[in-house]
Amino acid sequence: MVSDFDVVVAMDLKQGIGKAGQLPWKLSGDMKFFKELTSKVESPGKKNAVVMGRKTWESIPSKRRPLPDRINVVITRDTSFAVPPGVIKATSLDEALSSLEQSLVERCFVIGGGEIYRLAVAHPGCRRLYLTEVKSEFDCDVFFPQFDQSYSLLSPSALQEDNGIEYAFKEYVREQESGIFPEEAE
Ligand SMILES: NC(=O)c1ccc[n+]([C@@H]2O[C@H](COP(=O)([O-])OP(=O)(O)OC[C@H]3O[C@@H](n4cnc5c(N)ncnc54)[C@H](OP(=O)(O)O)[C@@H]3O)[C@@H](O)[C@H]2O)c1
Numbered sequence: 001m002v003s004d005f006d007v008v009v010a011m012d013l014k015q016g017i018g019k020a021g022q023l024p025w026k027l028s029g030d031m032k033f034f035k036e037l038t039s040k041v042e043s044p045g046k047k048n049a050v051v052m053g054r055k056t057w058e059s060i061p062s063k064r065r066p067l068p069d070r071i072n073v074v075i076t077r078d079t080s081f082a083v084p085p086g087v088i089k090a091t092s093l094d095e096a097l098s099s100l101e102q103s104l105v106e107r108c109f110v111i112g113g114g115e116i117y118r119l120a121v122a123h124p125g126c127r128r129l130y131l132t133e134v135k136s137e138f139d140c141d142v143f144f145p146q147f148d149q150s151y152s153l154l155s156p157s158a159l160q161e162d163n164g165i166e167y168a169f170k171e172y173v174r175e176q177e178s179g180i181f182p183e184e185a186e
Pocket of ligand 1: 077115
């Protein structure tokens with residue numbers, strides 16, 4: 001069982017994250033950031049886990065899934081939903097975390113989409129938000145949820161740009177980890 005996880009998301013100025021089952025933008029620098037963050041491990045023999053909703057799983061082209069070098073976990077209420085060998089299926093976020101073997105998993109990332117982010121940011125196990133802020137407004141039909149003030153912003157990155165679209169990497173940490181109010185962490 002894994003108890004802690006981080007969230008990774010790219011969202012626009014209105015917290016839009018998706019349109020018609022796909023990402024509303026193509027940002028190669030953000031894709032590279034996502035791949036490196038979610039794949040990189042310190043301990044040989046361990047892997048990171050990526051936990052996603054069934055619709056996000058289906059948004060990944062079939063030849064690109066499961067996401068390589070990571071343990072893929074798909075959340076669905078449909079117990080007959082078919083996933084390839086090696087991919088874990090879970091009926092809730094808690095079941096997804098319980099299904100991961102702590103000794104084999106270095107870090108766990110919740111990677112979307114909107115329904116699963118809603119569960120994740122309110123979950124006590126959520127430690128960090130890696131949030132790519134896209135500095136434009138897109139026509140979106142799925143949104144990132146509001147998150148409360150227990151998340152504090154660390155310094156954002158310098159502005160990046162792909163295809164004329166500007167964006168910045170932001171990292172939010174929950175207070176008990178940042179040590180801002182250490183007495184509350186006890
Ligand atoms: N910008 C980003 O960083 C980013 C990242 C990821 C995804 N996205 C976008 O987000 C969109 C998809 O998001 P979405 O909100 O529509 O779908 P989603 O969160 O990916 O998946 C929703 C599905 O998850 C399952 N689910 C949700 N809550 C559950 C619960 N409490 N217990 C068990 N299963 C549960 C259900 O699957 P079943 O219906 O099978 O039961 C539900 O239909 C796409 O447009 C995608 O491109 C954007």
